[in-house]
Amino acid sequence: MFEMRGGEQAMAVDPATMAPDGHVVFIGHIASPWKSRETCPKNMRAAREAGRPAAALVDAPFRPGLAGLEGADHVVLLSWLHHAPRNLIVQKPRHAPEAKGVFALRSPARPNPIGLHVVRLLSLDMAAGRLELEAIDVLDGTPLIDIKPYYASADAPAGPEHTQA
Numbered sequence: 001m002f003e004m005r006g007g008e009q010a011m012a013v014d015p016a017t018m019a020p021d022g023h024v025v026f027i028g029h030i031a032s033p034w035k036s037r038e039t040c041p042k043n044m045r046a047a048r049e050a051g052r053p054a055a056a057l058v059d060a061p062f063r064p065g066l067a068g069l070e071g072a073d074h075v076v077l078l079s080w081l082h083h084a085p086r087n088l089i090v091q092k093p094r095h096a097p098e099a100k101g102v103f104a105l106r107s108p109a110r111p112n113p114i115g116l117h118v119v120r121l122l123s124l125d126m127a128a129g130r131l132e133l134e135a136i137d138v139l140d141g142t143p144l145i146d147i148k149p150y151y152a153s154a155d156a157p158a159g160p161e162h163t164q165a
Helices: 044-050 060-066
Strands: 028-031 054-058 074-080 088-091 114-125 130-133 143-149
Touching: 044 114, 054 060, 054 143
Parallel strands: none
Antiparallel strands: 028 054, 028 143, 054 130, 074 114, 074 143, 114 130
16 A cells, blocks of 8 residues: 655545546556566656566457557557555655645556556557557556557657656
8 A cells, every 4th residue: 555755645535436427448458567566667768768568458349449550650558557546636756855736746646547658569469459569667467448549740749848757
């Protein structure tokens, strides 16, 4: 379980106990080399630097949705960070001097623990529903919510003012 740090604030109600207002289904899962939070990279840059490939595995009913993705160099994966706490609304990152609201952070701990990953697609086996990835920054078995093609011409912001660590 997560231990709260100084300056952190939990919500009075855990969002995991609230009635859902949407019906999200998992379309598969991610096979990653990371088995624990301690070994999992904190972001995609660190995951790429680790040089450990991964895969997104799409369940059979959703595999027809992969048609047309063959030419993609990169894809955007949306995942459900199922081990993350959902009740922290203000967090104190280890590397930051002060606490920040969850929406100012990339932390997995959030009311809806949705992960956003722009990943390099190495290969695609549509029949098997397997997308080979250069790297990923999630734990093995993380549920997959969606896959979208990444188009640098439309998705990448212009200018150096948009780069952050």
